[in-house]
Amino acid sequence: MAQPKKVSPPWADEVAKPKKTTSNKKKTKSKALTMSVYMAGNCLELSFENQRALEVAKVTISERCSRGSAAHIVASGKSYSFIPNLGYLVADSSD
Numbered sequence: 001m002a003q004p005k006k007v008s009p010p011w012a013d014e015v016a017k018p019k020k021t022t023s024n025k026k027k028t029k030s031k032a033l034t035m036s037v038y039m040a041g042n043c044l045e046l047s048f049e050n051q052r053a054l055e056v057a058k059v060t061i062s063e064r065c066s067r068g069s070a071a072h073i074v075a076s077g078k079s080y081s082f083i084p085n086l087g088y089l090v091a092d093s094s095d
Helices: 051-066
Strands: 033-039 042-048 071-075 078-083 088-091
Touching: 033 051, 042 051, 042 071, 051 071, 051 078
Parallel strands: none
Antiparallel strands: 033 042, 071 078, 078 088
């Protein structure tokens, strides 16, 4: 007795690709928060860890220097002093 010929469908040769699973982990954005300070023809780029530190530095520099007081901030682990009467930036070398 003759064996019946096995017919395979056209998609039988295709290999099924595994579905990509999406992870529910929150991806942190590595967007650097920077602020440029222009004083006496120089530009200083300050980097901050978060939005709150950036806003505090902006307010501290603008408020204290406008009143004629020195402003002290910390950015990227370094301490900076802005002296309004001198017209330039004094950076603390805390490396």
